[in-house]
Amino acid sequence: MPDSIPSVQEVKKTTCYMCACRCGIRVHLRDGEVRYIDGNPDHPLNKGVICAKGSSGIMKQYSPARLTRPLLRKQGAGRGAAEFEPISWEQAFSILAERLAKIRATDPKKFALFTGRDQMQALTGLFARQFGTPNYAAHGGFCSVNMAAGMIYTIGGSFWEFGGPDLDRAKLFVMIGTAEDHHSNPLKIALSKFKRDGGRFVSINPVRTGYSAIADEWVPIRPGTDGALLLAIIHEIIARGLYDREFLVRYTNAGQLVNLDEKSDEFGMFLRTEVPEEEGCFDPQNKLWWDRTSNKPVITHTEGCDPFLLGEFRLSDGTPVKPSFQLLQERVKDYTPEWAAGLTGIPAATIKRLACEMGVTARDQKIELPIAWTDSWGKEHDTITGNPVAFHAMRGLAAHSNGFHTIRALAILMTLLGTIDRPGGFRHKAPFPRPIPPCAKTPNTPLAVKPNSVLDGMALGWPAEPDDLFVDDAGNPVRIDKAFSWEYPLSVHGLMHNVITNAWRGDPYRIDTLLIFMANMAWNSTMNTVEVREMLNDKDENGEYRIPFIAVCDAFQSEMTAFADLVLPDTTYLERHDVMSMLDRPISEFDGPVDSVRIPVVPPTGECKPFQEVLIELGTRLGLPAFVTKEGARRYRDYPDFIINYETEPGSGIGFLAGWRGKGGEYSLRGEPNPRQWEMYVQNNCIYHFELPPSYQYMRNWNQGYLEWSQRSRITRYAEPILIHLYSEVLQKFRLAAQGRGITRKPPAHLKKRIETYFDPLPFYFDPLEVQATDTHKYPLAAVTQRPMAMYHSWDSQNAWLRQIHAHNYLFVNARTAQVNGVEDGDWIWVESQWGRVRCMARFTEAVEPGTVWTWNAIGKAAGAWNLTPQANESRLGFLLNHVISEELPAKHGGTTSNSDPVTGQAAWYDVRVRIYKADAADVKESFPQFEPMRPYPGTEPQRKGWLAYFAGGRK
Amino acid sequence: MTQLALVIDLNVCVGCHACVTSCKEWNTSGEAGAMSDFRPYDADPTGTFFNRVQTFEVGEFPNTETVHFPKSCLHCEEPPCVPVCPTGASYKRKEDGIVLVDYDKCIGCKYCSWACPYGAREIDEKQKVMKKCTLCVDRIYDKTLPERDRKPACVMACPTSARLFGDIHDPESEVSKAIREQGGYALMPEWGTHPANHYLPRRKTQLRIHEDELVRADNPLKIDGKLPKPAKQEPSLDDVTSW
Amino acid sequence: MHPAFSVIFLTTLLGVGQGLFLALYTGQLYAFFDLLPAQGNRSFYAAGSAIALIFLAAGLVASFFHLGHPERAWRSAAKWRTSWLSREVIVLPAFMGVVFLYGVAHWFGWHVPLLSLPGGRPVDATLILGAIGTLLCFALFVCTGMIYACLRFLQEWHTPLTVVNYILLGGASGFVLATAFAAAVAQEIAGFYAGWAAILTALAFAGRVASLLRNARLKPKSSLSTAIGIKHPRIAQKAQGAMGGSFNTREFFHGRTAFFLRQVKWLFLALVFPLPLMLIAAGAMAGSPALLLAAFGVQYLGLIAERWFFFAQANHPQNLYYQAVS
Numbered sequence A: 001m002p003d004s005i006p007s008v009q010e011v012k013k014t015t016c017y018m019c020a021c022r023c024g025i026r027v028h029l030r031d032g033e034v035r036y037i038d039g040n041p042d043h044p045l046n047k048g049v050i051c052a053k054g055s056s057g058i059m060k061q062y063s064p065a066r067l068t069r070p071l072l073r074k075q076g077a078g079r080g081a082a083e084f085e086p087i088s089w090e091q092a093f094s095i096l097a098e099r100l101a102k103i104r105a106t107d108p109k110k111f112a113l114f115t116g117r118d119q120m121q122a123l124t125g126l127f128a129r130q131f132g133t134p135n136y137a138a139h140g141g142f143c144s145v146n147m148a149a150g151m152i153y154t155i156g157g158s159f160w161e162f163g164g165p166d167l168d169r170a171k172l173f174v175m176i177g178t179a180e181d182h183h184s185n186p187l188k189i190a191l192s193k194f195k196r197d198g199g200r201f202v203s204i205n206p207v208r209t210g211y212s213a214i215a216d217e218w219v220p221i222r223p224g225t226d227g228a229l230l231l232a233i234i235h236e237i238i239a240r241g242l243y244d245r246e247f248l249v250r251y252t253n254a255g256q257l258v259n260l261d262e263k264s265d266e267f268g269m270f271l272r273t274e275v276p277e278e279e280g281c282f283d284p285q286n287k288l289w290w291d292r293t294s295n296k297p298v299i300t301h302t303e304g305c306d307p308f309l310l311g312e313f314r315l316s317d318g319t320p321v322k323p324s325f326q327l328l329q330e331r332v333k334d335y336t337p338e339w340a341a342g343l344t345g346i347p348a349a350t351i352k353r354l355a356c357e358m359g360v361t362a363r364d365q366k367i368e369l370p371i372a373w374t375d376s377w378g379k380e381h382d383t384i385t386g387n388p389v390a391f392h393a394m395r396g397l398a399a400h401s402n403g404f405h406t407i408r409a410l411a412i413l414m415t416l417l418g419t420i421d422r423p424g425g426f427r428h429k430a431p432f433p434r435p436i437p438p439c440a441k442t443p444n445t446p447l448a449v450k451p452n453s454v455l456d457g458m459a460l461g462w463p464a465e466p467d468d469l470f471v472d473d474a475g476n477p478v479r480i481d482k483a484f485s486w487e488y489p490l491s492v493h494g495l496m497h498n499v500i501t502n503a504w505r506g507d508p509y510r511i512d513t514l515l516i517f518m519a520n521m522a523w524n525s526t527m528n529t530v531e532v533r534e535m536l537n538d539k540d541e542n543g544e545y546r547i548p549f550i551a552v553c554d555a556f557q558s559e560m561t562a563f564a565d566l567v568l569p570d571t572t573y574l575e576r577h578d579v580m581s582m583l584d585r586p587i588s589e590f591d592g593p594v595d596s597v598r599i600p601v602v603p604p605t606g607e608c609k610p611f612q613e614v615l616i617e618l619g620t621r622l623g624l625p626a627f628v629t630k631e632g633a634r635r636y637r638d639y640p641d642f643i644i645n646y647e648t649e650p651g652s653g654i655g656f657l658a659g660w661r662g663k664g665g666e667y668s669l670r671g672e673p674n675p676r677q678w679e680m681y682v683q684n685n686c687i688y689h690f691e692l693p694p695s696y697q698y699m700r701n702w703n704q705g706y707l708e709w710s711q712r713s714r715i716t717r718y719a720e721p722i723l724i725h726l727y728s729e730v731l732q733k734f735r736l737a738a739q740g741r742g743i744t745r746k747p748p749a750h751l752k753k754r755i756e757t758y759f760d761p762l763p764f765y766f767d768p769l770e771v772q773a774t775d776t777h778k779y780p781l782a783a784v785t786q787r788p789m790a791m792y793h794s795w796d797s798q799n800a801w802l803r804q805i806h807a808h809n810y811l812f813v814n815a816r817t818a819q820v821n822g823v824e825d826g827d828w829i830w831v832e833s834q835w836g837r838v839r840c841m842a843r844f845t846e847a848v849e850p851g852t853v854w855t856w857n858a859i860g861k862a863a864g865a866w867n868l869t870p871q872a873n874e875s876r877l878g879f880l881l882n883h884v885i886s887e888e889l890p891a892k893h894g895g896t897t898s899n900s901d902p903v904t905g906q907a908a909w910y911d912v913r914v915r916i917y918k919a920d921a922a923d924v925k926e927s928f929p930q931f932e933p934m935r936p937y938p939g940t941e942p943q944r945k946g947w948l949a950y951f952a953g954g955r956k
Numbered sequence B: 001m002t003q004l005a006l007v008i009d010l011n012v013c014v015g016c017h018a019c020v021t022s023c024k025e026w027n028t029s030g031e032a033g034a035m036s037d038f039r040p041y042d043a044d045p046t047g048t049f050f051n052r053v054q055t056f057e058v059g060e061f062p063n064t065e066t067v068h069f070p071k072s073c074l075h076c077e078e079p080p081c082v083p084v085c086p087t088g089a090s091y092k093r094k095e096d097g098i099v100l101v102d103y104d105k106c107i108g109c110k111y112c113s114w115a116c117p118y119g120a121r122e123i124d125e126k127q128k129v130m131k132k133c134t135l136c137v138d139r140i141y142d143k144t145l146p147e148r149d150r151k152p153a154c155v156m157a158c159p160t161s162a163r164l165f166g167d168i169h170d171p172e173s174e175v176s177k178a179i180r181e182q183g184g185y186a187l188m189p190e191w192g193t194h195p196a197n198h199y200l201p202r203r204k205t206q207l208r209i210h211e212d213e214l215v216r217a218d219n220p221l222k223i224d225g226k227l228p229k230p231a232k233q234e235p236s237l238d239d240v241t242s243w
Numbered sequence C: 001m002h003p004a005f006s007v008i009f010l011t012t013l014l015g016v017g018q019g020l021f022l023a024l025y026t027g028q029l030y031a032f033f034d035l036l037p038a039q040g041n042r043s044f045y046a047a048g049s050a051i052a053l054i055f056l057a058a059g060l061v062a063s064f065f066h067l068g069h070p071e072r073a074w075r076s077a078a079k080w081r082t083s084w085l086s087r088e089v090i091v092l093p094a095f096m097g098v099v100f101l102y103g104v105a106h107w108f109g110w111h112v113p114l115l116s117l118p119g120g121r122p123v124d125a126t127l128i129l130g131a132i133g134t135l136l137c138f139a140l141f142v143c144t145g146m147i148y149a150c151l152r153f154l155q156e157w158h159t160p161l162t163v164v165n166y167i168l169l170g171g172a173s174g175f176v177l178a179t180a181f182a183a184a185v186a187q188e189i190a191g192f193y194a195g196w197a198a199i200l201t202a203l204a205f206a207g208r209v210a211s212l213l214r215n216a217r218l219k220p221k222s223s224l225s226t227a228i229g230i231k232h233p234r235i236a237q238k239a240q241g242a243m244g245g246s247f248n249t250r251e252f253f254h255g256r257t258a259f260f261l262r263q264v265k266w267l268f269l270a271l272v273f274p275l276p277l278m279l280i281a282a283g284a285m286a287g288s289p290a291l292l293l294a295a296f297g298v299q300y301l302g303l304i305a306e307r308w309f310f311f312a313q314a315n316h317p318q319n320l321y322y323q324a325v326s
């Protein structure tokens, strides 16, 4: 026993990045090597706990799959063959700078920058905008944009990284379609505490694993039908009068009168009393109620008035009007539990019971906090009320092409129960709530893209009306992914999953250089993987690659790196500075803004260089205004220097980090750059936590104090109340355009019907688009994936400890479903969709709804990738479901359209329908498809067999 | 006499494997390490772990329970693995009941592992000695660690705090109370090994809604005029009596 | 259990050595009581002991292959108060020493009477050493058998039959070898050994069949229900937390099909009992050392199969935790 060796010598605090949760960690070192990583007990997010991935950081740091040198594809070697020669960083920079300078001087949109599961969209977005290309997005479009858009367009905030359930005070918690999510550790901490406090936990999910395992009730549901369930619950809640009337009246647009004059251009819009003096991205308080006492229309929130929520009325000019709540009631009239039962597979009685549980708990177990606050209309309240029913939902709702409306239905249900930003319900996290929709806008014309110029607008934004779309005069998309076009108008996170296909096809145009950061687009973040890999390698008539140049910044030998012309080796999270910024998605808590940093705890491996440094260097070489002085000289020494000194506008006092601003660190959120800002973060557990006074912590959509504080702190421009959009005028505006009304832009003819259908101001149920386009007799089973808690996407197979837990994956099949299809436990089977098929092994389970099959996501790997040997289980036995999912569907108007939500462009991963059958006994007993094995690159270690006995500090 | 142990709450364990890798991570570079891995990047990777999380399904759809089940050495009070060890390498400490292996004495005969009904011991194929959970003896008494960190690595890691640690012989300890009040049980009681580690069962919270909770005077539908009200002209008592 | 060849050879080779020694001493005792012609040929006992020693030593060598740290094997004598393995480790060398002395005594003809029996028969060193050897031999059988029989949750082993069978099978194989040996160097007593070999083989058959019948009717005391503490008739494991295998899947599973197991059972039942019996009968009748040696060979092969089966059949309760991956 190594008694002489001290257990640790040094402890450094930083932030984990084995996943996007961003827990605080303590890295214990011995002889400069990582000896142990545990949770930082003083960190607000994880309070000292850590997860399986976080605890395996050592094996990431010392993984033989690490890229350590910049690499250039060998002359003559095909893409995908993964043959590289090492080059210097100087060479890499000059290759890139030369190429990009040319593009920028001619047509900046020919450069596309797309990033995967990163946490630095503020910087990558800044770079792209400065470059002048509209072709920038992060992973949101293929991840959960439905969750972001569906809720932000309804309540001004969302789950995901924007808000969450207040389980400290909830009594009933309903989790829908969540396996693990971003808030991994905090959710686990909260869930366990909630259960121990006697809360009731219901999980709605086709599969019972992980969190659902400890649910008090599991409600198995057929994938893609949650909209039906939620609408039926809304039906019950309204029919039984279980809604929170006071909340609806004061804090939502439920009582606002909708113009129902069919002939009017304003049909379906709220009636307005006057034109507001100032236009801006806020909801002017100029709508009408029908007052119950005076039986007359009045301006909303008129003191002493109370609107009808139900009924139909006529204005003095004869215009027929109804409160929007009346329209909602009419909408859900036929959405009965009995109707939903047929679609969801959930008995009507269960649906009714769930509705009653929610309604009665919200109504009868009210929380009153003795906290006085003032609402936006100046009314003082002595207490804050909570209706303790909390929800959480993620990709089980989001990753369907009907997800936007499903999520709107959820947000509306939460609103009916009166649970928005209230104790025990949903709580926002700074910088949310935002106006509906948030102010950021993309340009709305191709003219915004000009040579040698900064993009005139943001690459991503929040359209409020058709005029905000980023299209040309003919209505054609400006962006390579067709985001913000009439095809997917509210694609607020872009459509990364279509970039390669579009660029390959040259539709809407061809690009020159594709820079991919931290995304494995030749594998798990792409659908139709086999063909997309071919597209990456495809040449045109002139023998030139259809995508002429691909640069990839990654830390590991991923499948994507094999297709790169230039590979940029990134550092790991233990080797670099990072910020989890207020300009991006910070780690805020319910009680106020929190941002955090990473600091290097070990030196970079080999020649690894942080991508941040790469961007700053490139920006400087290209002379992008934000990165150079007026004279064109280098402005920032390095990334830490950039973080300290960058301001959104000269003198704005707003930068990447909100803590310890001002010369001596005396200001919060806004203030001059502080040269010692990094040190102050390091001294404070790498976080900055601004705790709001209790009276600002709730009801923030309509909390005068909070909104004014937020305005003063420049979190928002306006302090107007953010009324909840039960009824969405934004959607109605698009529908009106499709109907040819009004003076806004109009969709091209072939998309009119699509816009009119899907831009319904109230949520409605429709079968997912792919299901509509599938012969469901032939392909009856829904196939979905789930996140394993002990693996992050595709990037943990190189981790010697984690891969022992998930070495390969099976297709989980309900035993009865399997037997009907002649499949036995452990059999090799084919899983076939209309797009293709994969071979894998089946595993029986009783924990899945019989019409669903599922597998763990991204466990299967291409042979030799991640520096595993070609015999590794991941490639021989494991499989990737993406091969049977298509990135495109046949379009109604001919041609193709993205396999995405028609409102938001959210990738519809979970809509695919398959059939399963036993593989021929003569078939090889390995998964299909297989790929030519990748070999180690220069700079990665040789493929390691044998053994490994890690002992920090030299004793191995 | 003290008997340290883990109490694992299956009511909140979500099967995240944090306890598995944090254990490996602490121990591989600690007194119980290194913990070898074989074929770490090759087919069928395998290695030494002191703690594993397993998954079981109970019942048939739709009445299925998925049970995540962490298991490490249970530090039995009558440990069958100890007396069979020919060298004395396996021993149970008097002072705190922890069952340990002295690697310097162990000849790697594996006999103790045969004598453990729980499959809690694993030979380290590189070091060729028997290994198992040490209850993190090199943490829990380490005075150089701050008090709050003197806990097993897995206990500190567990995000759901499903792993309680303490003295089950002290009736006032958190673990004893949990066992007493939440029906803590031992595994395979039929063998009389008296495991010190205990498990807490699943508990269910139900909500019962009575019909009368659905009929309420303050039903908002009344305000919005949707609950039927009899017309004013309809007959009422006012018309027929006077008081 | 996973049948490790080190342990299979260890136990079977020791058995032969022990049985052979017992055979030698039985022969000497019979002669002592004039029930057999005395073996004037001193090399019979000496050579016999040497052969027994070779088997014992081979068993010992095999045992080292079972250890992770053979260089520390000496430590294993420490826990003789509690561990049958420790006891075996002590008794085995003691027994080997005595066998060695026994052979030496015969070789050098230490026949000076040291004491005499009531009937006046003189007792010499070989007889005393033989008696001590016999005690140690049985002690060794008991130790070896108890190593397995004492593991109470290995229900297939936890029975006196385990010890009895170690004695009978070891005895039978030793006597068969003794028969062949006698046929080669001391024809006149070959018949005597053949008789005992047959009797012991028959007894061993009875013992082994008894244990097979017992094991076939065993009800496992542990179930998934007691293993995870949940009362339900339908529990199935889905994941064991390690997909590439672990010590627990390597050490406690034979990795063969039930069919293979059945084949091995019939094979050893044939090889250990009827075939050697026929060969003994034939060999004894024909006075053919070759046939008798074949009888031993066949039986020993059968014992390897028998021991493989002995391990493979034992179903460790830990296996309840290691049934499925996903």
Ligand SMILES: Nc1nc2c(c(=O)[nH]1)N[C@H]1C(S)=C(S)[C@@H](COP(=O)(O)OP(=O)(O)OC[C@H]3O[C@@H](n4cnc5c(=O)[nH]c(N)nc54)[C@H](O)[C@@H]3O)O[C@H]1N2
Residues within 6 Å of the ligand: A115, A116, A117, A139, A142, A143, A144, A517, A518, A519, A520, A521, A524, A525, A526, A553, A554, A555, A556, A557, A558, A559, A560, A570, A571, A572, A573, A611, A785, A786, A792, A793, A794, A795, A857, A858, A881, A882, A909
């Ligand atoms: N079938 C199916 N497919 C899916 C999903 C699904 O549910 N089902 N989910 C989708 C979702 S929501 C998402 S977000 C995507 C995620 O998909 P991707 O964003 O492609 O995620 P990864 O596969 O992890 O790829 C990230 C890359 O980042 C690299 N990396 C890791 N750490 C670092 C680092 O520090 N620096 C750099 N430069 N690189 C690093 C990894 O090596 C890896 O190559 O997958 C999508 N794909």
Ligand SMILES: Nc1nc2c(c(=O)[nH]1)N[C@H]1C(S)=C(S)[C@@H](COP(=O)(O)OP(=O)(O)OC[C@H]3O[C@@H](n4cnc5c(=O)[nH]c(N)nc54)[C@H](O)[C@@H]3O)O[C@H]1N2
Residues within 6 Å of the ligand: A019, A020, A117, A143, A144, A176, A177, A178, A179, A180, A181, A182, A184, A204, A205, A206, A207, A221, A222, A223, A224, A225, A226, A393, A394, A395, A396, A397, A400, A784, A785, A786, A787, A788, A789, A790, A791, A792, A793, A854, A910
């Ligand atoms: N450990 C780990 N953590 C991660 C990640 C990871 O790879 N590993 N990835 C991160 C990323 S990028 C993301 S986007 C989040 C995603 O976090 P989650 O949304 O939790 O991720 P998924 O695994 O996609 O889980 C979707 C769940 O929805 C269920 N489901 C599928 N279809 C339906 C449906 O129609 N209705 C209902 N009700 N349920 C359905 C599935 O069974 C599954 O349980 O996780 C993040 N956290």
Ligand code: SF4
Residues within 6 Å of the ligand: A016, A017, A018, A019, A020, A021, A022, A023, A046, A049, A050, A051, A052, A053, A054, A055, A184, A185
């Ligand atoms: S959840 Fe785990 S991997 Fe993700 S940041 Fe936290 S500790 Fe790291």
Ligand code: SF4
Residues within 6 Å of the ligand: B008, B012, B013, B014, B015, B016, B017, B018, B019, B020, B053, B068, B070, B157, B158, B159, B160, B161, B162, B163
């Ligand atoms: S860390 Fe806790 S919740 Fe996770 S598997 Fe282990 S005991 Fe269960």
Ligand code: SF4
Residues within 6 Å of the ligand: B072, B073, B074, B075, B076, B079, B080, B081, B082, B099, B115, B116, B117, B118, B119, B120, B121, B132, B193, B195
């Ligand atoms: S669990 Fe097994 S190894 Fe641990 S003390 Fe009990 S018998 Fe011994």
Ligand code: SF4
Residues within 6 Å of the ligand: B084, B085, B086, B087, B088, B089, B090, B101, B105, B106, B107, B108, B109, B110, B111, B112, B113, B129, B130
């Ligand atoms: S393997 Fe080591 S600890 Fe186990 S019985 Fe043998 S000597 Fe004792």
Ligand code: SF4
Residues within 6 Å of the ligand: B022, B023, B024, B026, B027, B050, B051, B072, B132, B133, B134, B135, B136, B152, B153, B154, B155
């Ligand atoms: S107590 Fe320590 S050694 Fe035991 S399982 Fe937990 S972390 Fe591993």
Ligand SMILES: [Mo]
Residues within 6 Å of the ligand: A139, A142, A143, A144
């Ligand atoms: Mo995602």
